[in-house]
Amino acid sequence: MMNAVETRTEDPDIPDVLGAEVDSWWKIRLALTRRSFRENWKIFRRNKVGLLGLVIIAFWAIMAAMPTVFFATGFWNPATYDPVTGLELDPPTRTMVMVERITDPNTEIDRRAALLDGRIPDTLQIGDTFDLPLQPAPPDARHWLGTDPLGRDIMSQLMHGARASFFLGILAAVVTVVIGTTIGSMAAYFGGIVDASLMRLADLLIMIPGVALLIVIGGLFTFQLWHLAVVIGILSGFGGTAIVLKSQALAVKVKPFIDAARVAGGSASHIIFYHLIPNVMPLSVLYMMFTVTGAIQSEAVLSFLGILNTDTSWGLMMNLARTQGYLLQVTDYWWLTVPAGLSVTLLSAAFFLVGRGMDEIVNPRLRRR
Amino acid sequence: MLRYVIRRLIQMVFLFLAFLTVTWFLLYILPGDAVALKYAGNPNIPPEAREVALQRLGLDKPVLIQFRDYMVNFFQGDLGVSFNQYPRPVTEIIGERLPRTLVLFLAALVTYYWAGFLAGKYLAWRRGSRGEMLITVSGVGLYSLFLPFFALMMIWLFSVQLDLLPISKFLDPEKWRDAPFMANEVFMRLFWVTLTAAIAMFAASFAALRTNNRRLERTLRWGGIALAALWFLFYWFGTPSGQDMRVYAGDIGYHMVLPVLVLTLINFGGVMLLTRSSMLETLREDYILTARAKGLPEGVVRDRHAARTALLPVVTSLVLAVATVIDGGVITEAVFSWPGMGEILISSVISEDIPLAVGAFSFIGIMALIGHFVVDVLYGVLDPRIRVTEHG
Numbered sequence: 001m002m003n004a005v006e007t008r009t010e011d012p013d014i015p016d017v018l019g020a021e022v023d024s025w026w027k028i029r030l031a032l033t034r035r036s037f038r039e040n041w042k043i044f045r046r047n048k049v050g051l052l053g054l055v056i057i058a059f060w061a062i063m064a065a066m067p068t069v070f071f072a073t074g075f076w077n078p079a080t081y082d083p084v085t086g087l088e089l090d091p092p093t094r095t096m097v098m099v100e101r102i103t104d105p106n107t108e109i110d111r112r113a114a115l116l117d118g119r120i121p122d123t124l125q126i127g128d129t130f131d132l133p134l135q136p137a138p139p140d141a142r143h144w145l146g147t148d149p150l151g152r153d154i155m156s157q158l159m160h161g162a163r164a165s166f167f168l169g170i171l172a173a174v175v176t177v178v179i180g181t182t183i184g185s186m187a188a189y190f191g192g193i194v195d196a197s198l199m200r201l202a203d204l205l206i207m208i209p210g211v212a213l214l215i216v217i218g219g220l221f222t223f224q225l226w227h228l229a230v231v232i233g234i235l236s237g238f239g240g241t242a243i244v245l246k247s248q249a250l251a252v253k254v255k256p257f258i259d260a261a262r263v264a265g266g267s268a269s270h271i272i273f274y275h276l277i278p279n280v281m282p283l284s285v286l287y288m289m290f291t292v293t294g295a296i297q298s299e300a301v302l303s304f305l306g307i308l309n310t311d312t313s314w315g316l317m318m319n320l321a322r323t324q325g326y327l328l329q330v331t332d333y334w335w336l337t338v339p340a341g342l343s344v345t346l347l348s349a350a351f352f353l354v355g356r357g358m359d360e361i362v363n364p365r366l367r368r369r
Numbered sequence: 370m371l372r373y374v375i376r377r378l379i380q381m382v383f384l385f386l387a388f389l390t391v392t393w394f395l396l397y398i399l400p401g402d403a404v405a406l407k408y409a410g411n412p413n414i415p416p417e418a419r420e421v422a423l424q425r426l427g428l429d430k431p432v433l434i435q436f437r438d439y440m441v442n443f444f445q446g447d448l449g450v451s452f453n454q455y456p457r458p459v460t461e462i463i464g465e466r467l468p469r470t471l472v473l474f475l476a477a478l479v480t481y482y483w484a485g486f487l488a489g490k491y492l493a494w495r496r497g498s499r500g501e502m503l504i505t506v507s508g509v510g511l512y513s514l515f516l517p518f519f520a521l522m523m524i525w526l527f528s529v530q531l532d533l534l535p536i537s538k539f540l541d542p543e544k545w546r547d548a549p550f551m552a553n554e555v556f557m558r559l560f561w562v563t564l565t566a567a568i569a570m571f572a573a574s575f576a577a578l579r580t581n582n583r584r585l586e587r588t589l590r591w592g593g594i595a596l597a598a599l600w601f602l603f604y605w606f607g608t609p610s611g612q613d614m615r616v617y618a619g620d621i622g623y624h625m626v627l628p629v630l631v632l633t634l635i636n637f638g639g640v641m642l643l644t645r646s647s648m649l650e651t652l653r654e655d656y657i658l659t660a661r662a663k664g665l666p667e668g669v670v671r672d673r674h675a676a677r678t679a680l681l682p683v684v685t686s687l688v689l690a691v692a693t694v695i696d697g698g699v700i701t702e703a704v705f706s707w708p709g710m711g712e713i714l715i716s717s718v719i720s721e722d723i724p725l726a727v728g729a730f731s732f733i734g735i736m737a738l739i740g741h742f743v744v745d746v747l748y749g750v751l752d753p754r755i756r757v758t759e760h761g
Contacts, residue, residue, distance in 0.1 A: 049505055204387050207737045211696035212714060216730050219718030240689060293513055301700055304517050305715055330525040341518025349513040
């Protein structure tokens with residue numbers, strides 16, 4: 001908006017007729033966008049893989065919106081269902097019989113008696129029955145996916161985890177696109193020393209193993225979700241995305257309309273932001289999708305390793321199962337690991353699938369004969 | 370060719386210097402007086418003690434002097450002393466861990482590239498079959514599987530349910546209780562034997578790629594595999610030192626199976642999909658039509674005309690994938706407690722052992738750089754256009 005005003009004041013020679021058109025430039029752009037969207041949707045729809053990805057993303061978007069609905073309608077009570085502070089006070093129980101303690105440490109009964117230490121009243125006699133609260137509890141009507149070792153609802157954590165993933169993925173993707181298109185277009189437009197220095201930096205960033213770097217930064221300094229999103233965005237925006245977008249911008253730069261804009265007196269920033277960037281945007285959207293996949297996975301890995309400072313995330317759910325020793329008891333406590341692990345896989349795969357579907361729009365060569 | 374390699378080498382040296390600089394300044398500009406506080410282990414230390422700690426760590430000097438000291442020390446091989454394993458220098462720990470990572474990494478890399486290329490080649494050849502979408506989706510699924518979760522499921526299946534393979538770690542301490550060798554000694558022997566066998570095999574299959582005689586090609590390819598297998602068997606069964614170490618080396622190898630399998634499966638999907646699309650593009654070229662029109666057998670058109678050209682983008686992707694593959698290795702090591710560079714990076718970061726963390730990260734960076742260099746050279750060898758035009 002600012003730029004549009006600037007260009008008009010810079011060039012007082014532009015006749016009024018053109019000025020009136022510049023006024024409604026956004027209308028033209030909107031109409032163009034709508035038309036190209038419709039055409040692209042037609043191509044995208046043919047590709048079943050991309051559609052599948054969209055369906056999965058829609059599913060998770062609904063999941064992420066659910067807790068708000070549930071809390072607002074009172075279907076879920078925050079005291080029980082809050083993903084961080086919630087606690088099931090009335091967990092399902094298993095009725096057990098007190099038996100004599102057997103001193104052989106290898107027998108099953110003694111192991112169980114040891115586990116019960118401190119959790120049952122001392123007044124119990126041998127032969128008495130008592131109810132043992134089960135935490136983590138298996139799925140039932142109230143907790144659709146059971147509870148974790150701290151008595152919190154898994155389903156609620158899963159839904160909030162989806163929220164965190166969307167937030168992280170979208171923020172990282174936006175940062176990537178902003179940086180990637182700007183750097184790529186600048187390198188292509190100015191060429192020379194600007195191009196060389198920016199591209200050497202990009203070369204370096206491509207080579208740095210991202211997860212290793214994130215582990216170092218995240219481990220030595222307090223690292224929050226949005227920090228992570230910004231760092232991932234910078235790494236991918238300045239690295240691979242910038243290189244690909246630069247080559248695209250180079251192809252756009254030699255088109256006649258760029259020369260026309262320059263002859264008409266357009267400044268460098270005007271040409272970059274109004275002519276180069278809109279034309280490399282479609283390709284950058286593709287890389288946006290791949291960034292989301294990477295971001296979701298990196299976040300899950302870092303939380304799984306216990307390096308990220310965050311409240312709810314799918315990785316953190318698995319980290320809890322790991323630190324509490326339930327990680328390998330998949331048959332008995334599947335709800336602690338499998339839902340979270342599958343969610344990470346599904347959502348990151350969905351964004352990747354959408355990216356592949358878009359690939360056919362952006363690279364016409366890939367379309368079916 | 371030599372000029373190309375030298376140019377690349379010089380670029381790599383500069384990139385490495387830039388990498389070290391960026392790493393150092395990154396750690397320097399991040400907030401907090403973390404080093405001094407962690408070193409003293411007490412936030413309420415008196416100011417004099419703090420001063421002394423800062424002085425002893427050289428943190429009171431100007432930034433550029435600190436940076437110069439760091440660079441000079443790095444190239445003298447002095448990376449400081451680990452805080453946790455106290456008197457051990459960082460270089461010694463890294464020297465012990467690096468080969469372990471390399472072995473895991475190379476074994477997985479070779480397996481999955483080979484398998485992914487083969488699978489992609491056949492998939493593209495049979496385009497339009499009913500299972501195509503299924504295969505694409507499962508390929509993407511493999512590619513975007515959450516690695517720790519997948520590793521966990523594999524451990525659960527193979528180690529807990531089937532009880533076939535060890536859960537984690539590098540060796541079984543019970544077997545090694547009265548072993549006459551150090552674990553590292555055995556491991557290095559295993560490393561060299563495997564490396565020589567792999568080089569022989571690689572050289573043979575590379576020669577096979579260069580010949581134009583189909584029979585010679587086949588002889589070279591299978592001959593290389595047979596030669597490598599023979600040398601492997603001869604060493605462990607034929608030589609006296611090999612016979613003694615065989616049991617222990619076997620134990621290490623046994624612990625390696627599952628991590629390599631996990632890394633292979635995770636990375637296989639990406640290579641397969643890429644080979645497939647690159648093959649599909651190649652198959653539309655005119656020279657493929659010509660080859661078919663000449664009446665060449667299908668296998669020849671596929672392997673010698675299409676697959677060779679289709680290999681190029683796959684190798685290019687390796688340039689971009691080196692960092693990703695190393696990342697995968699780091700995560701796999703963490704899940705399997707495999708005592709390599711990734712595991713040391715994570716454990717040192719978590720326990721705030723800063724010299725070790727920085728050292729490990731620098732060496733992971735060196736690994737990535739060398740990986741890039743090797744792939745670049747390989748690319749130059751495979752694609753003559755690169756050598757001739759000598760692009761930037």
